[in-house]
Amino acid sequence: MNEARTIIETRGLVQHFAQGRFFGRSVVHALNGVSLTVREGETLGLVGETGCGKSTLARAVMRLYNPTGGQVFFDGIDVTRLPERKLKFLRRSMQIVFQDPADSMNPRLPVGYIVEEPLIIQTRMTDRERRERVAELLTDVGLDPSASMRYPHEFSGGQRQRIAIARALALKPRVIVCDEPVSALDVSVQSQVLNLLLSLQKAHGLTLLFISHALGVVRHMSDRVAVMYLGTVAELADSKAIYESPRHPYTKALIAAIPSTDPTARKDRRQYSGEVPSPLVKPVGCPFKSNCPIKVARCETEKPELRELAPGHQVACHLA
Amino acid sequence: MKAPLGLFRKRPRSGDAPGSADERAGFRIRIDPLTKARIKRFTQIKRGYWSFIAISSLLVLSLVAELFVNSRALVVNYEGKLYFPTYARVFLGQEFGLDYKYETNYRELKETLKENGKGWVILPPVPWNAYEQDFIEGEYPPNAPSAERRHFLGTDIIGRDVLARLLYGFRTAILFALLYVTATFLIGTVIGALMGYWGGPFDMVFQRLIEIWERIPFLYVVMILGAIFKPNFLLFIGIFVVFGWSGRTWSVRAMTYRERERDYILAARAMGASTLRIIGVHIVPNVLVVILTSLPFAVSGAISSLTALDYLGFGLRAPTPSWGELLSMGIAQYEAAPWILASIVTAMTFVLVTIAFVGEGLRDAFDPRKHTVYR
Numbered sequence: 001m002n003e004a005r006t007i008i009e010t011r012g013l014v015q016h017f018a019q020g021r022f023f024g025r026s027v028v029h030a031l032n033g034v035s036l037t038v039r040e041g042e043t044l045g046l047v048g049e050t051g052c053g054k055s056t057l058a059r060a061v062m063r064l065y066n067p068t069g070g071q072v073f074f075d076g077i078d079v080t081r082l083p084e085r086k087l088k089f090l091r092r093s094m095q096i097v098f099q100d101p102a103d104s105m106n107p108r109l110p111v112g113y114i115v116e117e118p119l120i121i122q123t124r125m126t127d128r129e130r131r132e133r134v135a136e137l138l139t140d141v142g143l144d145p146s147a148s149m150r151y152p153h154e155f156s157g158g159q160r161q162r163i164a165i166a167r168a169l170a171l172k173p174r175v176i177v178c179d180e181p182v183s184a185l186d187v188s189v190q191s192q193v194l195n196l197l198l199s200l201q202k203a204h205g206l207t208l209l210f211i212s213h214a215l216g217v218v219r220h221m222s223d224r225v226a227v228m229y230l231g232t233v234a235e236l237a238d239s240k241a242i243y244e245s246p247r248h249p250y251t252k253a254l255i256a257a258i259p260s261t262d263p264t265a266r267k268d269r270r271q272y273s274g275e276v277p278s279p280l281v282k283p284v285g286c287p288f289k290s291n292c293p294i295k296v297a298r299c300e301t302e303k304p305e306l307r308e309l310a311p312g313h314q315v316a317c318h319l320a
Numbered sequence: 321m322k323a324p325l326g327l328f329r330k331r332p333r334s335g336d337a338p339g340s341a342d343e344r345a346g347f348r349i350r351i352d353p354l355t356k357a358r359i360k361r362f363t364q365i366k367r368g369y370w371s372f373i374a375i376s377s378l379l380v381l382s383l384v385a386e387l388f389v390n391s392r393a394l395v396v397n398y399e400g401k402l403y404f405p406t407y408a409r410v411f412l413g414q415e416f417g418l419d420y421k422y423e424t425n426y427r428e429l430k431e432t433l434k435e436n437g438k439g440w441v442i443l444p445p446v447p448w449n450a451y452e453q454d455f456i457e458g459e460y461p462p463n464a465p466s467a468e469r470r471h472f473l474g475t476d477i478i479g480r481d482v483l484a485r486l487l488y489g490f491r492t493a494i495l496f497a498l499l500y501v502t503a504t505f506l507i508g509t510v511i512g513a514l515m516g517y518w519g520g521p522f523d524m525v526f527q528r529l530i531e532i533w534e535r536i537p538f539l540y541v542v543m544i545l546g547a548i549f550k551p552n553f554l555l556f557i558g559i560f561v562v563f564g565w566s567g568r569t570w571s572v573r574a575m576t577y578r579e580r581e582r583d584y585i586l587a588a589r590a591m592g593a594s595t596l597r598i599i600g601v602h603i604v605p606n607v608l609v610v611i612l613t614s615l616p617f618a619v620s621g622a623i624s625s626l627t628a629l630d631y632l633g634f635g636l637r638a639p640t641p642s643w644g645e646l647l648s649m650g651i652a653q654y655e656a657a658p659w660i661l662a663s664i665v666t667a668m669t670f671v672l673v674t675i676a677f678v679g680e681g682l683r684d685a686f687d688p689r690k691h692t693v694y695r
Contacts, residue, residue, distance in 0.1 A: 064586050091592035104583035108352040115603075118591040119441045151353055164587075171591070 007075055007175060007207050008038040008061060008094075014069035015053070015060050015231075019280070029279050030056040032231040032287070033070065035306065038175070043201065043208040045239065047215060047254070051279065053231040054211045058177045060214060060259050062096050062208065063087055066315055075174075099180040101160035105152040110136075110149025111163055118170040135273035137166040141196060155244055158189035165196065175207045181215060187246030190278075194221060215258050224312075227251045230287040233306060237313040247309060247320040250288050286318070337596070352605075356620055360683040368681015371674040377672070382491040389446040389484045391424035395527040397439040406444075448479065450488040453479035462657035474659040476649055482663050488641035490671065496557060497622035501559045503617070505611055508568020511653070513599045513607070515569060516576025530566040538563045539625070543634040552638060571614070575607035609686050615678030620672050627668070643668060 015031040030053045038044045043063070046054050059069050063079060071080045079090050087139050095118075098104035105114050112134050119130045135145035139164040152160055161181060176198065182190040194217065203206055212218050218225055219239060226236040227250065235248040246252045277290055286292065286299040298318050306314040351359075387394065396403040405411055405426070413420040416429055417438065430441040437640050445560050447470055448454065453473055456463060461479035465472055473482040484654050515523040545551065546561055579585060580603065588598050623643075629635040630644020643664060650661030 059586070062590055064589055088592045091590060094590075096590045097588065098583040098587065100583060102545065104587050106584045106588075106602050106606070110352075117588070117593070121592050121594075167587070167591075236527075253452070 004039040004041055006037045008126050009036075009073040009211070010057075010061065010070065011035050013057070013060055013074070014068035015056050015065060016068045017060045022150075027282075028042060028283060030231055031060065031067075031070075032283055034228075034233055035070075035224050036233055036236055038207060038209055040174070040207055042223040043210050043221050045218035045225040046211040046228060047213060047218050047225060048228030049213060049276065051276065052212045053279075054213075054228055055179050056184055056231075057228070058179045058209065058211055060097065061117045062094060062177055063090060064096075077292075080196040082137040088122065092171045093173050094177065094181060095163050095171065095173040096177040097161070097168050100184045101157060101164045102152065102184075104164055105160065105167075107130065107152055109151075110148060111150055111155070112150060114152070114163065115148065115167045116169055118167060122171055122299070124138055128216070133170065138163075140169065140200070141166045141316055146150070155187050156189075158193055161185060161193050162196065164195075165200070169200065172204070173206070175209065177211070179211050181210075183212065183214065188288045190217070197221070200252070213252065215243075226256065230283065231279065233314075233316060234288065234289050235315045235317075236306065237310075237315075241313050247313065248317045249292050249294055249319075286316075288317075302312075355524055358685050361404070362681055365681040365684055367677050368679075369426075369683070371677035371681065375678060378490070379494055382487055382494065385491060386444075388444050389428065389448065389481075389487050390444045390448075391430070391447060391449040391452055393441045393443050393447075395442040396429070397441075398433070399438055404591070411424065413583065444602050446472065448481035448484050450484040451639055454481070455479055462653060462660065464657075465659050473663045474657065476646070476660055477653055477657065482566070482646070482660055485641045485646055486643075486663055488644045489646060490667065492553070492636065492641060493623045493626055493643055494619075494671075495561075496626050497619045499562050500564060500622045501615060501618045503557070504564040504568050507565040507608075509572050509604065509611060510599075511565070511685070512569035512572030513576045513603055515571040517580050517595065517599055517603065519577070526569070529570060533563075533566050533666050536563065543632070544628060544635050546629070546634045553636060553640075556636060560625075563647050569612075571610040572607055575610055579603050579606050583646070594600045613679070613683045613686050616675050617684060620675040620679070623672065623675075 013031050013034040017028040019026045019028055031032055033312065034053070044060065046057065048054050049112070056065070056288055059065050061072055063072070063082070067314055071078055073079070074094065079087065082090070088138055105111075109117075112131075115134045115137055116130050117243070119133060121126055123130075125133065128174075138145050138147055142167070143159060143162055147163070152163070161184075165181075176197075181197070182193050185193060186262075197208065197210075198221065200206060201300055208221070210218065210221050212221075222239045224237065225239050225242040227234045227242065227248065229250050234248065234249045235242065237247075242251060243255060246255050275290075277287070283303070285301050286295070286304050289295050289299045292299065302320045304316045304320070306316045307320075308314050309320060353434065362372075381388070386392070392405040394404070394406055396405060396411075396416065403411060405424070410423045413422060413424045413429075416424055416425065416433075417436075417689040418429065424556070426441055427447050430443060433439045433441060453461070454469070454471070455461070456462070456469070461475050462477050463469070463471060463475045463479065465474040468508060471481050472487065476482055476485060488549060511526065515526050541563065542559055546556075549555060550560060576599075585598060585602060589603055593601075626635060627642075627647065630642040631648045632644070633648070635644055636642055646660060646664040648669075649662050650657075654661045
């Protein structure tokens with residue numbers, strides 16, 4: 001796995017959003033310097049609590065936002081400042097599946113058109129070729145080709161997410177960014193969609209950037225996991241290492257909070273109290289300082305950078 | 321496998337048609353079920369539905385008004401040959417054996433042919449056009465309604481048939497209103513959608529521009545321009561459109577702001593869709609509701625303002641049949657010729673109320689929340 005080439009790399013990615021217009025203008029610090037790499041063919045899981053910048057990272061990588069600072073590389077090419085018209089090639093190789101399939105499809109278009117649209121935009125395929133491809137795609141995600149005549153609202157959540165996956169696959173991308181693809185679904189349907197993603201990944205050699213706040217789901221899906229906290233990466237390591245030997249105090253607290261299926265097993269629960277600091281305030285020092293059980297004076301002033309503590313295990317903590 | 325898929329296209333296409341993908345996209349999108357349900361709901365709102373049928377048949381009738389209210393005959397049989405003067409060239413009196421070289425007076429021709437037996441004439445039910453004056457010997461116009469002379473609603477103060485003026489005036493007004501509304505809605509939708517979609521400086525600049533533009537007292541400007549240019553029908557629409565488009569941008573802008581934050585717009589951007597495609601295929605169909613429901617009210621508003629201008633004498637140039645002119649004439653002469661005022665007021669009330677009913681029906685049919693009725 002280590003020798004696989006890097007397909008996506010972010011270097012110090014910063015994304016701020018302005019809030020308010022003239023008076024009381026404030027800045028939301030959604031990403032504060034995120035550096036990570038995604039290797040070809042792997043699944044990188046991205047976990048973190050609500051509002052920590054997971055979705056922002058996904059959209060910034062997709063260039064749906066214009067990053068405030070830092071760089072995004074796709075296959076070695078800096079795509080950070082490319083104008084929209086030159087981004088078309090990036091769009092072909094990188095697609096996204098959104099959290100809420102009901103919202104990610106135009107309710108006024110038939111499913112066939114929704115899946116076909118990327119082909120219309122990006123390819124010179126004929127009508128017939130596109131129609132055949134749509135049928136093929138729908139079959140691939142386990143739907144009947146006749147679904148193309150119907151409209152999104154006629155499908156269940158799980159089926160809609162399959163349609164969204166079919167649309168993402170239409171251009172044969174190399175990377176699919178999955179922005180919490182199952183968190184809007186029933187638990188019973190979640191595993192079906194997850195396994196579909198895994199089998200499609202195997203069949204097409206896809207790279208997945210898989211975002212979720214469900215730790216169990218991420219463990220099931222990912223080769224490596226990045227833990228995010230308040231717009232930064234706290235820890236990045238192989239899935240096994242994250243779950244079995246977390247080094248960052250935040251990761252430790254997260255892992256400890258996973259409910260055990262064994263009622264007799266007692267864990268050393270690290271309580272962490274207090275609120276997540278507001279992203280409106282410009283962060284100084286370690287983002288986790290206000291909740292950290294082991295913080296020292298240095299954490300108040302100096303922001304910890306990601307350090308490689310073991311091969312492939314990066315932690316952003318002064319004390320780890 | 322091909323057959324069911326073909327159904328989501330509006331019509332089957334053979335091979336690959338020329339033109340960009342964006343241009344062709346329009347052909348595939350059929351009426352979606354939501355819109356179908358709304359149309360069905362509209363047909364169930366009886367008042368709105370029948371008003372819609374009434375006003376559209378009136379519109380169609382007015383477009384072929386020449387067949388019903390016209391000084392030209394429908395059919396002339398002269399010496400065994402048939403003539404259809406309504407939509408044909410001008411026939412001179414000579415051609416039917418009369419002693420003049422200007423356009424035939426078919427009412428006289430009918431009498432002449434009856435006497436000499438060389439043929440016959442079928443006249444429209446109202447054998448008068450909107451411009452000619454009927455002078456009855458020994459009387460002064462306005463003449464009261466008379467079935468015998470075929471002035472069913474009488475004549476105006478210079479002897480023109482009121483029914484003809486009314487019908488052709490309606491045609492002028494409704495065509496004016498439809499053209500004006502179509503043009504302003506197109507411009508307003510495009511600019512409003514761009515303001516909402518791009519946001520930022522573009523939105524800011526256009527908002528301020530429109531705010532300033534809308535402070536210009538529109539009717540005064542129309543009067544001044546009308547006095548300078550002596551506008552014809554098209555120029556008149558042009559002036560109206562220049563000052564009318566801005567009011568249409570607000571609702572579209574607001575709706576677009578809401579829609580553009582939704583994931584399906586992001587998804588479209590993620591697949592590399594152009595701004596044109598995002599607005600045309602994704603945003604506009606989803607904001608069309610606000611546009612459509614305000615359309616009938618805009619039409620009746622346009623009819624009213626045209627009538628108001630004509631009433632004040634700043635509207636279309638003189639002999640053009642117009643409601644405003646009839647209205648001012650009717651008010652001036654309401655004691656001597658009450659039929660003028662009665663006709664125009666009835667006609668205006670009927671048309672404006674009917675259009676309002678259509679608007680109300682559309683609004684009810686398109687609003688899922690349904691409108692509350694306060695009693």
